[in-house]
Amino acid sequence: MSSTWGEHIRISIFGGSHTEAIGVNMDGLPAGEAIDWEQVLAQMARRAPGQDPTATRRKEPDQPQVLCGLLDGVTTGAPLCAIIVNQNQRSKDYEGLRVRPRPSHADYTAYVKYGNHHDVRGGGHFSGRLTAPLVFAGAVARQILSRRGIQVASHVASIGEVEDTPFDPVNVPAELMERLSKAYFPVIQKDAKEKMREVIEAARMDCDSVGGTVECVVTGLPVGAGNPMFDGVENKIASLCFGIPALKGIEFGSGFAGSRRRGSENNDPFYYDENGRVKTRTNHSGGIQGGITNGMPLVFRSAFKPTASIAQEQDTVDLTTGETVKLVIKGRHDPCIVPRAAVAVEAAASVAVLELLAESGLL
Template identity: 65%
Template sequence: MSSNWGNQLKLSIFGESHGNGIGVVLDGLPAGIPIDQEEILAQMARRAPGRDLSSTPRKEEDLPEILSGVRNGTLTGAPLAAVIRNRNVRSGDYGNLSVLPRPGHADYTGYIRYQGANDIRGGGHFSGRLTAPLVFAGAVCRQVLERRGIKIAAHIARIASVTDDSFPALDIPGDLMARLSRSSFAVIRARAEDDMRAEIERARLDCDSVGGVVECAVTGVPAGAGSPMFGGVENVFSSILFGIPAVKAVEFGDGFACCGRRGSENNDSFYYNESRQVKTRTNHCGGILGGITNGMPILFRVGIKPTASIGKEQDTIDLSRQENAKLVVKGRHDPCIVPRAVPVVEAAAAAATLDLLLERGSL
């Protein structure tokens, strides 16, 4: 399976949802940087399941065991390897999925691609459980970036039809980013949480699910990172963001909204500020021009589809009998994965930003 990513920073994720464990190997990290284990655990806790009714009732501590790459709390420069043990598994809930693939899930495509040899328990290697080691890797990358003044935060921009306020495009307050990057249900406007939770609860009680959008910001990245044509910032970010299960769309800056404007409306005018720094008066491009950062905040949004595993009866096929069939999915599943996806998107952004800066020689 193609579970390796990166150019200067090499990331490899392994394991299955109901196997002995899941983990990550991260190669290319700079040596000599102190790593705060408590900060890593804080990010892991934001993604961990079983916290409230908006997520799966499966509870996992998600405590990473670092095997190599850190000594006396400091990165050694050797590959950083960590494993997270799976403790709370109920594999019997998935026994029928080897012949009755779930609509909207990778059961059928995985069956075809791997001739039925893939592990279907809990989704196997296709499961959102595999985002836990990605969050660990991102938490480490985030600490490297923060020493260079680079900050990352995301929030739930939308769940179903309920929306949150958007990030200010030009100057994002540091205290806002700090609050969001520690929140387990990250929203800018406090009232939005109640309305979003109500949407999720309605779907849960109806044995259904809802999707949404995550908006992410990266500030402090200097101008000049990224390369045309296929090594651009959008390319690098998208290549890891689409590795997150359930991600179906990514847009940068104003994205599709730009398509209905004239150039005079969409172009971001340059100017020198009081410190003779180059800035733009708007940020429709999301901090990226020609695949290269321009020094403004990098802004992007990620579309998350509704959780595929739902309790409603659905039409499917019986692969063993080659006939049409009905399916009611058992097991423990999120009625909405968007809140838990927020730290995953931040982690992916941290890895992508660090990879780009390592390639530029900025670290």
């Protein structure tokens, strides 16, 4: 299994849902960057389980322990390694899943690829628990970006059919981004959260799950980060975001909606602002043209499938007998992963943008 990403800012995530610990190694960080530990813990708390009826009942403090790379709260330039101890496992809930795979989970594909040697407990290395070290990496990256005037925020854009107000892609207020980047279950329109909670609770009561979308924005980016073809901004962000379990789709700017428009409707007209800077009046491009940032807000949306582990009886197969059998999944699972996934999307965006700046000589 390869869980390493990046060329200039490299991260390697290790561990499994029920191993002694999980963690991340970050290499290539600039030296001399002060890291506010309270801000790190605030981001970790946004992802932590067991704090809301919409999430799994598993409780984990998610307190990172830095092994190296920080000295007196400042990056040393050496690899920064942090672990998060797992404290609340119920491995017995996963007995039998090795040969009776959960529908739409990684149990079957891992069984075949790794010859039945994979760690099935809690999903092992395929678990959403591995987003905790990603969030830690993002918490470090976003502080480095913030010093360079770059902000990252997201909101739960939809749960099922219920939608939140989207970002204004041209002008995203800094105060709004500050509020969202501190919130668990971030939404722009506050009454949308209660409607979304109702949808999640209805699914939970049916022993089912529901999916949704997260919209993320990055502001303050310089013009010129990224490359055409295979090393573009979209490529970098998407490749890291797809490491978040349950993420099944991503679109930038107007995305699929733009495919239903004419060019005259979807193009972004240029103009000079009062400071002589080139801007666009609309932002259907999502702040990216030719794989390169154009200085406008970078906007993208991620789609998350419903949590695969549900308590309803389902059909599966017994890989030892060759028979079709019934399966009832035990354990503590999120009826909707989206509220906790928002901070993971921000983390992926933060690390990817740091990589883009480093490779473009803009860090």
